[in-house]
Amino acid sequence: MKGMKTIILLIFIMALIAIGADTASAAVNVFINATMPYDILYQGQIISANVTVKNNENFPIRINSVGVHYDWMPENVFSSVDFGGSYVQVESNGVTTPGQLLIQCNENVSTGYHSFYYKVDLNWYNFYTSTWLNETVVQPGTIYVESPMKPQALQDLQFANNTLADARNATFISKRAIANMQNATDRLSDGWSAYNVNDFGRAINDSHDVIGFVRDARIAEKNYRDNSSEVERLVLSVSDKLKSASATGDPDTRSALEEANMYLNQTRQYIDAEDFHSALASVQKADQSADHAINLQFYYTLKVNDTEAAKGKAQSALDKAQASLDNASNMTSTSAQGILRDARFKMEDATLKFSQGDYANATITANVVSTLVDQANEEEASYRMMLARNKIASAGELKSPDAKAMLANASRIYNQSEDDLIASRYPDAIANADSAIKLAGDAAAAEQKWRDENPLNAVPGFEALAVLLALSAIFIINERKG
DSSP: OOHHHHHHHHHHHHHHHHHHHHHHSOOOOEEEEESSSSSETTTTTTTEEEEEEOSSSSSEEEEEEEEEEEEEEEOOOEEEETTTOOEEETTTOOOEEEEEEEEEOOTOOSSEEEEEEEEEEEEETTTTTTTEEEEEEEEEEEEEEOOOOOHHHHHHHHHHHHHHHHHHHHHOOOOHHHHHHHHHHHHHHHHHHHTTTTTTTHHHHHHHHHHHHHHHHHHHHHHHHHHHHHHHHHHHHHHHHHHHTTTTTHHHHHHHHHHHHHHHHHHHHHHHTTTTHHHHHHHHHHHHHHHHHHHHHHHHHHHHHHHHHHHHHHHHHHHHHHHHHTTOOOOSHHHHHHHHHHHHHHHHHHHHHHHHOHHHHHHHHHHHHHHHHHHHHHHHHHHHHHHHHHHHHHHHHOOOOHHHHHHHHHHHHHHHHHHHHTTHHHHHHHHHHHHHHHHHHHHHHHHHHHHHHHHHHTTHHHHHHHHHHHHHHHHHHHHOOO
């Protein structure tokens, strides 16, 4: 019986060992994850991924290395984190982040889904045997590889879409701008179609074309508005001119009006064709014809109407010119006399034009007469003032107090004549210059009279001689008293 118990115990121990051995051969339950910036990889992309290892067992593990192999990598080549003989321990049901994996997707990797697998070399603790056992855990997965042109194409198409949407909010009236907007719309539609069939290069090119068409549309619209605005402004100006002469009865004026309207019609045709260079040239011709029509109408009106208003204006100018001649100063200057002589000739011409009914030119000529009389008065004033300056300067150094006072007054009055000249008060300037001349002459006469009455005082050095005589007299008197 005792032998039987021993056999049963041995069988039980061997069963436990067998169970432990079977447990040791089972894969360790860990979950590996590499967190990347995106859920996809792009051709030619190199990124770093944070590795996370979760231990789902009820015993600790020690991670020696973590690697990943993608199907485009050579066999047995991994991107890995290796602790070089050391390890990272993860307790039961714990999580760790042992490091980062460098993942490189080659440019020649095909787009689409690709397989990969994580490989973890670890040791796990066997409670039955109280030992650390080696284990390799492999976890498969898939990832999608995409062309790097796809996000660029999407970004460019979205930008082109927004650009076109903004442009559509504006009102385009230029035919070229409208055509460019239609081209942009068509090209954007083609770009989205290309994107949907993964033709990203075409999608990118189309989006760039959309931007270019919108830009050209805006430029064409601005040019249209700027140029058409200038032409339309001239068209309105010409139209107003034509209205002002539309009721004419003069055949020549009517002919000029018809010519201007012909050029205006051509201008509108050029505007419709957006040929602004030709439109501007045409409207300028219309403007010239309109001006010619207005001038013809003006002269026609003068000849036909001979209005009292024009006659009265001419008569007023003639009266003013005649009054200027009548009130002109007595000219002594040769140049002033010549100017006044020209004014009288012009007066005769103005009177003749008036008698012939040419009131406009009679007015102009009469105004010229008034201007010439003013010029003559100015010239005469300048001449008289020159005489006054010379007269004052010729007085020299005066001894007589009265003469000095007169000369000072002459200078003051001369200064007033200068102010009058500057203010165009020519008669006052002449009168003050004449007064200055007279006072300067009176000063010279007073000085001469004083010298005649005081001959010794007029002798140069007389004052010093008088002092010496006085001192000599005092000396002689003192000698006699002594």
